[in-house]
Amino acid sequence: MIEIEQFPCLSDNFGVLVHDEKNGRTVSIDAPEAAAIETALSRRGWHLTDILVTHKHFDHIDGLAPLKDAYGCAIAGPKAEAEAIGMLDEELVEGDVYKAGSLAFSVIETPGHTLGQINFHCPQANALFAGDTLFSLGCGRLFEGSAADMFASLEKLKALPPQTHLYCGHEYTKANADFALSVDPGNDALKLRADQVLVLRAEGMPTLPVTLEREFAANPFLRTSDPAIRAGLGMEDADDVAVFAELRARKDRF
Ligand SMILES: [Zn+2]
Incomplete structure (x- = not known):
């Protein structure tokens, strides 16, 4: 059984954990706030095994170092932002599939908000983890990419199955x-x-x-x-x- 735990972090970020009961793997999407993530893990009795990073902004990576220290988890994120993020054990590009036990996260490059931003589609969880690319009723600000970049990124997300559940980085x-x-x-x-x-x-x-x-x-x-x-x-x-x-x-x- 696969479970998803979503909870507030910082002022308006979401923390998201994806847990696979069978394999005991627990994946955190981004690391906005170590304390909030640790609280959610202990509430559920889960051990953090992996962190998947969508992009380099501090409110998505601030918890990486303390969570790595506490859990020894693997950290994977966008190759294009590996230097800015630091701490990546695995660098991901378009088309890669990150495996965490039976969970498979397909990597979709979605430049626009930042040039190196990636999203993760996990069919087993019926979920898209869109970081700061797509929000409900909105999309990320264009800090680095052009309108054409972001439009093309959103076109990729529009090709996913309509029943997919959208999770994103902020309550906006x-x-x-x-x-x-x-x-x-x-x-x-x-x-x-x-x-x-x-x-x-x-x-x-x-x-x-x-x-x-x-x-x-x-x-x-x-x-x-x-x-x-x-x-x-x-x-x-x-x-x-x-x-x-x-x-x-x-x-x-x-
Ligand atoms: Zn951001």
């Missing part, structure tokens, strides 16, 4: 919903999701995971070909990358 969904409604106000799937997000946050509950299918229907950054969004932007005849760039620029100013 409420702010993303506010922006999404400003550019796609007539979208019923978006309105439904925004209402659900309000209820979840009022109850102190996380808004992730969510299926990719729901994101395809409601996340404007995955809907650049949508006629209503294009009409609202006055970009009926623009190419998808231009529409994406305009959405990303508007979100940055929102």
